[in-house]
Amino acid sequence: MPKSDIVLKVYKKLLFSTEWVSLEFFATGWPAFFQEEKNRFVTIFLFTSLFCQYFDLGICGTFWISLLLLFFRRIFAGGFCNSTKRLDGQVVVVTGSNTGIGKETAKDLSARGATVVLACRDIVKAGKAALEIRAATDGDVEVLKLDLASFVSIRNFAEKLKKKYPKVHILINNAGIMTCPNWKTEDGFEMQMGTNHFGHFLLTQLVLPLMKHGDPARIITVSSHGHYGGKIPFDDWDYVKQGYDPFVAYSNSKAANVLFTRQLSKELEGTQIQVFALHPGCVATELMRHIPFGSYMMLTIDFFVKTPLEGAQTTIHCATDAIQHKNLYFSDCVPMTPSDLVMDDGVAKKLWEVTESMINKTSQ
Ligand SMILES: NC(=O)c1ccc[n+]([C@@H]2O[C@H](COP(=O)([O-])OP(=O)(O)OC[C@H]3O[C@@H](n4cnc5c(N)ncnc54)[C@H](OP(=O)(O)O)[C@@H]3O)[C@@H](O)[C@H]2O)c1
Known part of the structure; x- marks a missing residue:
């Protein structure tokens, strides 16, 4: 498209x-x-x-x-989460939480008493964010290295997490990369699909055993309204036939996020784990860093976009009070209808199976 x-x-x-x-x-x-x-x-x-x-x-x-x-x-500014729920004794993992929406989400959940693991690729930036969050909440905040563009890094992260925390209650797949040049992940996947979808898919598979403990648990994946124009390039993952357009590749990866959540809800039927995909809104963060003059553009439209704290509200709602909805997609703290494509169970199942097999092939 x-x-x-x-x-x-x-x-x-x-x-x-x-x-x-x-x-x-x-x-x-x-x-x-x-x-x-x-x-x-x-x-x-x-x-x-x-x-x-x-x-x-x-x-x-x-x-x-x-x-x-x-x-x-x-x-x-959009919808606000009004939950007063405490999360004492719960372990929360937030990917890409050294900045933007992820950092604000981590801060809020830490203030509710959760132990928060900042799963980030840049340990120095994440360390600074952890200091800031601890100073604000006096909470238990830990940094663990996770590069979603490397399957080795994801497996190492999961090993460390397992050793430290036998139970995880909330996994927030928040990290994302948008409209970068035609880069490849360490394992040879197109960078946006590789990080936003394949990376979070493998991470979720590895963290899932720690979440099947019988207590309520939640898996939240931050997608985007950008998914409305997205398709899954099943026969052209590297954009050789159609040519690489960074914007289209981002939309496709965000459609994959919602489809992943759809099939995940099927895989987890009968368990205590609820799943959510969401759009955070249009938020003033560093996400536009790969667009020329992106940060200046953000400044000029500042009045019309959410602050990072406002952008974190739907994620916080899904981590606290929200109840899994048949659409599996939320925006401004209420359920929303996603695109027809991502409501298709057949496409969701196909993407799940193809993703699994591509990760297995790469890991052999
Ligand atoms: N901002 C918006 O308007 C908007 C709208 C719709 C959806 N979203 C979604 O919201 C989520 C959060 O984005 P944001 O707006 O907060 O953007 P951001 O400020 O750029 O934060 C993105 C986070 O993801 C991390 N990340 C990127 N690649 C990674 C990798 N390979 N491994 C681990 N972490 C990685 C970044 O780490 P580094 O700092 O080290 O790069 C950063 O912590 C994303 O999924 C995005 O698609 C945002």
Whole structure:
């Protein structure tokens, strides 16, 4: 599917979907919203005052325009998780938690009393994040090295995790790479599919035995609305026939995330493990680092996107109060309808079997 069609599909979903409009969205979450946005309000108020002074709109104008901007900002900030659930005694693994959405998720779950394992490829960055989280929550936070673009690293991580923690309660497959050049993982897979899907698939297989302990457990995979234009390139994993488009490859890997969750729910039927895939929203993080001027672009659209804490809310909801839904896909803390392709059980099963066999072949 061409890039323009993918963009169109995502925007149609974002603009015309009313699935997020619930009474709860407007009735709750305001204290957390005000807490997160308090610095921005000062800017909004100053900007509006200057604007109203220039156009002679007076104090009334300043009030109403500020209120309108605040209302829009509330919508862009998205759904907030209102759970007060504690996670004392639970072990949570969060991949890619040295920055962005993953770091905020880890911080929140640590504040709820969980032991949090930061599964990251850059130990130095992860160490700094662990210090920051411990300072904020006084919680038990550990760093373990995990490079999802290397099957050896994933197996080493799982071995270390098993030695240290006999039980894992929540696995959050959060790490992701977006629109990078046509790189390959250590095992020869296209980098975005290799990291976002194959890496998390193997990781989940290896962590699963630690999660079948009889107590409630959850596996959460952070996908994206980008999946709406995604397809699984079953006969062209290396993009030799269709040519490599970084944007298309990202969408495909995010479709794989939701399909993986679909088949996982079948594999885990009858167990105590619930599974979720989700879209975090459009969030100001380092994800656009491979797009030329990506970080500057983020700055210019800052008002219209979520902060990392706001972007972590749906993951936190899925880690605490959410109940597995037939769509298996959440956004803004409510279930959403994903694309027709990723609702297809046949495609989900095929992807599962092909992934398993490709990983086995590579590991022989
Ligand atoms: N931001 C958005 O608007 C948005 C929208 C939809 C979906 N998402 C999804 O949300 C998730 C989190 O992204 P983010 O926005 O927080 O982006 P981010 O700030 O770039 O964080 C991504 C994290 O993934 C890690 N990572 C990348 N490749 C890895 C690998 N091979 N092994 C281990 N870790 C790896 C990064 O580690 P390094 O720091 O070492 O690179 C980083 O910790 C991703 O799955 C993304 O696709 C984000």
